[in-house]
Amino acid sequence: MAGPPAADLRGAPPARVRDALRDGDPLPGGRGFAGRLDDPPGRDGPVLVRDVLGRQPLFVERGAIDPAADSVPATGSTPATDRTPTDPDAWSFSRTALNDPTPVPAGRVASAAGVERVWTLPDAPPTDPEPAQAAVDAAVGDALGAIADGRDGLGDSAGGLAVAFSGGVDSGLVAAGVPDAPCYVAGFEGCHDVAAARDAAAAMDRELRVVEITHEELLRAVRAVADATGRRNPMDLAIAVPLYLAAEAAAADGLDRLAVGQGADELFGGYSKVVDPATDDRVDADTVRGARTETVLTLPDQLERDVLALRAAGVEPVAPLLDDRVVAAALALPGELLASDGERKVALRRAAAGRVPESVRTADKKAVQYGTYVSRELDRLARRAGFKRRMDDHVGRYLDDLLAGE
Numbered sequence: 001m002a003g004p005p006a007a008d009l010r011g012a013p014p015a016r017v018r019d020a021l022r023d024g025d026p027l028p029g030g031r032g033f034a035g036r037l038d039d040p041p042g043r044d045g046p047v048l049v050r051d052v053l054g055r056q057p058l059f060v061e062r063g064a065i066d067p068a069a070d071s072v073p074a075t076g077s078t079p080a081t082d083r084t085p086t087d088p089d090a091w092s093f094s095r096t097a098l099n100d101p102t103p104v105p106a107g108r109v110a111s112a113a114g115v116e117r118v119w120t121l122p123d124a125p126p127t128d129p130e131p132a133q134a135a136v137d138a139a140v141g142d143a144l145g146a147i148a149d150g151r152d153g154l155g156d157s158a159g160g161l162a163v164a165f166s167g168g169v170d171s172g173l174v175a176a177g178v179p180d181a182p183c184y185v186a187g188f189e190g191c192h193d194v195a196a197a198r199d200a201a202a203a204m205d206r207e208l209r210v211v212e213i214t215h216e217e218l219l220r221a222v223r224a225v226a227d228a229t230g231r232r233n234p235m236d237l238a239i240a241v242p243l244y245l246a247a248e249a250a251a252a253d254g255l256d257r258l259a260v261g262q263g264a265d266e267l268f269g270g271y272s273k274v275v276d277p278a279t280d281d282r283v284d285a286d287t288v289r290g291a292r293t294e295t296v297l298t299l300p301d302q303l304e305r306d307v308l309a310l311r312a313a314g315v316e317p318v319a320p321l322l323d324d325r326v327v328a329a330a331l332a333l334p335g336e337l338l339a340s341d342g343e344r345k346v347a348l349r350r351a352a353a354g355r356v357p358e359s360v361r362t363a364d365k366k367a368v369q370y371g372t373y374v375s376r377e378l379d380r381l382a383r384r385a386g387f388k389r390r391m392d393d394h395v396g397r398y399l400d401d402l403l404a405g406e
Contacts, residue, residue: 009035009049010093011056017049021109026052026119027324034058036091040109047111048091052119053263054106054300055322057307060091062100095230095308106300121296126289126334133337135329136347143323144177147259161257161318162250164243165208167196168365169349170261170270172356174320175206178259186211186245187372193242196363196371203357211249213242218377219402221245226403228312229305234395238369238378240309251314258315262306263322266295267330268345269338270365288335296331 009017011033020028022041032055038046050058095101104110107119126132147161163175165183175183183206185197194210201208213221221241226232229240247258265271269292273282277291285291303322310317320326330347337347352361369375375395382398383389391397 009033009037011035011051014038021049021118024118026107026121027328029324031319031322031324032056034093034104043109043111044113045111047109048104049109049118050104050106052107052121053296053303053322053327054103055303055307055319057093057095057304058091058104059093059095059098059101060104060110061098062102094311096228101230103300103304121293122328122331124332127332129334129337132329132333133347133350135332136326136337137351139323139325139329140173140321140348140351143320143326144173146323147174147177147318147320148179160255161259162253162255162315163259164246164261165197165201165206166193166261166365166368166371167198167200167360168261168363169345169352169356169361170264170321170365172200172204172360172363173264173348173352174259174261175204176352176355177320179206181259182207182209182250182253182255184209184211184246184250184258186213186242186249188213188374188377191371191373192366193368193371196365200357200360200363203359209249209253211245213245213372213374213377215377215381217245218374219381221248222378222399223403224312225309226399229308231305232399232403234375234378234393234399235369236305237399238375239367240305241374242368242372243306244309244313247310247313247315256315257318258310259318259320260306260310261321262303262317262319263299263327264345264348266299266302267292267321267327268333268348269295270345271295272344275339275342275344288338289333292335292338 012030014037016028017033017037018041032051032053034050034056036046037049040047048058092098107117109116109118161178161181163178163181163183165171165175165185183201185194187194189212197208221244222237225237225240225244231237250258269288273280274288274291277283277288278286283291283294285294307317333347340346349361378395382395385398387394387398
């Protein structure tokens with residue numbers, strides 16, 4: 001097995017990224033990459049790279065890069081920092097290592113000469129249903145097999161692997177791929193996700209650790225996640241906090257990697273707005289595939305939040321459903337295998353047949369912020385603190401007050 005990637009590059013060995021850069025291949029294998037690449041083909045000097053879905057976060061000092069213009073100030077014209085993105089102290093995998101961080105956009109190469117979009121997602125016509133389903137089945141099997149065999153691209157691990165488990169088909173599939181890994185779920189007492197996880201763990205005969213969230217733990221995690229991610233809005237915090245607390249519990253148990261089901265909803269049509277997009281004003285597209293593409297394009301922003309939160313909790317995420325093989329197979333699906341007759345994630349649920357119990361394969365899943373009661377309890381805390389619902393964005397105002405000076 002190949003050794004771990006170079007310290008300046010995460011997610012893939014330098015040779016693979018050089019080949020992807022030379023060939024313009026957006027899905028060269030693995031589960032994303034980011035960092036500094038020395039001796040890039042066709043370019044003078046080192047560059048910063050970030051994969052097409054932004055699966056690895058990467059930051060530079062603000063002012064060194066202008067994502068909207070796809071340009072970087074030339075050497076000597078950078079603001080007060082007087083550094084370029086390829087200088088050793090001007091970039092980092094962590095926001096907190098920089099004075100004023102801004103992300104390198106997904107799919108780009110950045111250098112002192114500018115920012116260039118190199119990789120875009122494949123946009124080919126859909127494959128016929130039968131071979132499309134077969135491709136998903138094979139890709140999911142290969143990706144899960146890589147995790148089970150320890151071929152997760154993280155090199156040697158001093159700890160072990162856990163699974164973030166909510167009882168739905170996404171986390172159920174991931175858990176099925178690593179049958180000896182303990183499962184973790186976080187939520188308030190009586191919440192949907194904890195109940196679903198318990199039922200699914202019993203059906204799969206899996207060890208489950210339940211992390212019961214209290215108001216004290218919620219506020220502590222909100223502060224930690226806000227610090228690590230820079231996100232302070234209610235939605236981002238309510239999504240990331242349960243993941244952070246589950247990961248923190250796994251790290252406390254001596255585990256240093258957390259397998260997650262991230263990407264499944266976006267790639268496979270898991271959102272209700274994908275089912276009938278022509279009548280849904282939450283999307284611009286009027287086809288199932290078009291609406292799915294819109295959700296896929298939200299992944300870089302979401303993954304930045306989730307990866308940073310997990311790392312702050314002490315684990316490294318492992319996301320088999322964001323493997324390039326799975327991404328390529330999902331993007332080729334016809335609309336009927338994404339959402340049809342009210343069923344979502346059709347192809348993924350079919351791929352799960354025989355891998356997970358039928359109750360897990362067909363389980364309905366609530367959005368994590370609601371299924372864990374985190375959004376409900378943030379609302380309750382906001383109202384207790386005097387931020388009433390009649391106020392515009394009352395929870396957001398409460399969080400601003402809570403995090404002031406943090």
